[in-house]
Structures are given as C-alpha cells and as structure tokens.
Amino acid sequence: GAVVSQHPSRVICKSGTSVKIECRSLDFQATTMFWYRQFPKQSLMLMATSNEGSKATYEQGVEKDKFLINHASLTLSTLTVTSAHPEDSSFYICSAPGTNEKLFFGSGTQLSVL
Amino acid sequence: QKEVEQDPGPLSVPEGAIVSLNCTYSNSAFQYFMWYRQYSRKGPELLMYTYSSGNKEDGRFTAQVDKSSKYISLFIRDSQPSDSATYLCAMNEDSSYKLIFGSGTRLLVRP
Numbered sequence: 205g206a207v208v209s210q211h212p213s214r215v216i217c218k219s220g221t222s223v224k225i226e227c228r229s230l231d232f233q234a235t236t237m238f239w240y241r242q243f244p245k246q247s248l249m250l251m252a253t254s255n256e257g258s259k260a261t262y263e264q265g266v267e268k269d270k271f272l273i274n275h276a277s278l279t280l281s282t283l284t285v286t287s288a289h290p291e292d293s294s295f296y297i298c299s300a301p302g303t304n305e306k307l308f309f310g311s312g313t314q315l316s317v318l
Numbered sequence: 319q320k321e322v323e324q325d326p327g328p329l330s331v332p333e334g335a336i337v338s339l340n341c342t343y344s345n346s347a348f349q350y351f352m353w354y355r356q357y358s359r360k361g362p363e364l365l366m367y368t369y370s371s372g373n374k375e376d377g378r379f380t381a382q383v384d385k386s387s388k389y390i391s392l393f394i395r396d397s398q399p400s401d402s403a404t405y406l407c408a409m410n411e412d413s414s415y416k417l418i419f420g421s422g423t424r425l426l427v428r429p
Binding site: 208210236238245246247248249250253295297299301306307308309310311312314 | 324326352354359360361362363364367406415416417419420421422
C-alpha cells in the first residue's frame with residue numbers, strides 16, 4: 205500500500221511557540237492531504253483539507269490563523285500550530301489518498317504544550 | 319446523536335476467540351465503509367474497505383455491511399494478542415475522502 209510519512213512523531217514545546225509538522229507521501233503524489241486531530245479515547249476529527257497549489261479548506265470551528273497549512277508540492281504538506289497553548293495538546297495525524305482511492309495515514313504526531 | 323456510533327469497549331477476549339466489532343450510523347447516504355486498526359499513539363491502518371451492502375473477507379477478517387439496518391460489523395477469527403488495538407469504523411457518502419469516524423473500540427486479546 206501507499207506510504208505516508210509524518211514527522212516528528214513527538215514534540216514538546218513551551219506555550220506561545222510555533223510547531224511545524226510535516227506529512228510526506230513517499231511513493232505517490234498527493235494533490236490532496238487531510239489533517240486530523242485526535243484527543244485521548246476519542247475519534248479522529250477532520251481539521252482541514254490541504255490542496256496542492258491552493259488554499260486549504262478548514263472545517264467549521266477550526267481557526268485557520270492558528271493552524272497554518274502549506275501544500276507546496278505534490279508530496280509534502282505541512283501543518284504549523286502557531287502560538288501553541290496547552291489546549292492545543294493533542295495527537296495530530298495526516299492522511300493522503302493512494303492510487304487505489306483508499307486513504308492512508310501517517311504515524312501521527314503527539315504534541316504536548318507546557 | 320452522533321452520525322456514527324461505536325461502543326468504546328474495552329472488549330477483552332481470550333486468544334483464539336472470534337471477535338465481533340460493530341458500528342451503527344444514521345446517514346442513509348453513506349456508501350463506503352472502512353475499518354481501521356490503530357495501535358497506541360500510531361496512525362490508523364486500513365484493514366477493510368467495502369462499498370454498499372454485503373460481505374468481504376480478507377484472511378482472518380470479515381466485514382459486513384447492512385445498509386437497511388445502518389449497521390456494519392468486523393469479525394476477527396482466531397484472534398491473536400497482536401490484534402490488541404483500537405478498531406475504528408469510518409464511512410462516507412462518496413469517494414471524496416471526507417471520512418466520518420466512529421470513536422473506536424479498544425480490543426484486548428489475552429494470551
């Protein structure tokens with residue numbers, strides 16, 4: 205199956221700093237990628253859809269100025285959590301559709317904001 | 319009411335048991351149904367993908383979809399300790415990839 209690489213797997217930062225998370229499709233091109241957030245023992249919640257070469261589409265209630273998404277190439281999307289606060293601590297996961305129209309996920313990033 | 323309901327468990331079974339995991343949903347327009355396995359602090363891994371009603375089998379896994387009842391199931395035969403994980407159902411109306419996930423059922427297979 206298709207491989208989606210996400211980095212870093214874990215990050216701890218101080219409140220007020222910004223954190224960048226990278227998501228790469230390793231053996232295929234992805235014009236669209238998706239960013240999810242998952243709180244403990246809860247389901248994945250779609251935050252935004254990242255579109256290569258154009259603006260991301262954000263789900264209702266997600267602050268676009270806080271969660272900056274850049275999809276500059278067909279294999280890379282980045283999510284930057286700006287001015288992170290403790291309530292932003294969560295598990296962030298990216299995904300991309302493979303050539304067989306199935307959705308493949310990265311390994312996730314655990315963000316802890318102190 | 320959530321669009322997709324899934325019992326959070328945990329479900330604890332002995333090794334070798336047959337496991338039944340289920341989800342119910344409210345949106346009759348859902349046509350694509352998926353089961354993902356997620357180990358702790360890892361990304362979900364696609365296990366089964368089905369379209370519309372019916373059964374699909376892959377090794378020890380069988381997925382069933384009953385659209386008339388808005389009910390989907392995942393069966394795991396000869397369960398192994400390595401099957402211990404959280405199982406998420408997911409579905410959507412079309413192939414737009416905007417999946418709606420259940421909250422996940424945590425499965426523990428005891429050696």
